[in-house]
Amino acid sequence: MFSTFAFSLSPLNSTELMPFEIKYESDFYRIEVDAANTLLRATWLRNVNDREMITGGTKLFEVCCDTKVERAIAYMQALGALNPEAKEWMSTKFYKLLSLTPLKKLARILPSSLFHRLSLESVVTRAEALGVTKFTVKNFVDQDQALEWLVE
Secondary structure, three states: OOEEEEEOOOOOOOEEEEEOOOEOOOOOOOEEEEEHHHHEEEEEEEOOOHHHHHHHHHHHHHHHHHHHOOOOEEEOOOOOOOOOOHHHHHHHHHHHHOOOOOOOOEEEOOOOHEEEEEEEHHHHHHHHHHHHOOOOOOOEHHHHHHHHHHHH
């Protein structure tokens, strides 16, 4: 699916291959970190229920704390519409937790389905309205644009 290597996001050497180390993996979620570039890659592997969303989000918080990453890219294409419990937790708790980490930028690659994309976008919109997001979040449908934005 995704390679264990990705192009480095270092502005000084954008063609150097850097390894990502798997920090967490389950049947529904994978978190990988490129420590040299303080970059995290999180991939949802399938649609999830609210319990799995909370588990994955909590693991992401823990990895961000442990590794001190400043930039993250979340591959969310496999997610469908979130149920109300998952949306509530993400907008009121998850983004608040991530704001306690060194994270500065989060690029989210959303599903191509407009309905599912809007469901996921509404979570960030609510979190920002509540004032719990202390880092920049931007949504994308294109991975290259997301990676470009992360290195700006």
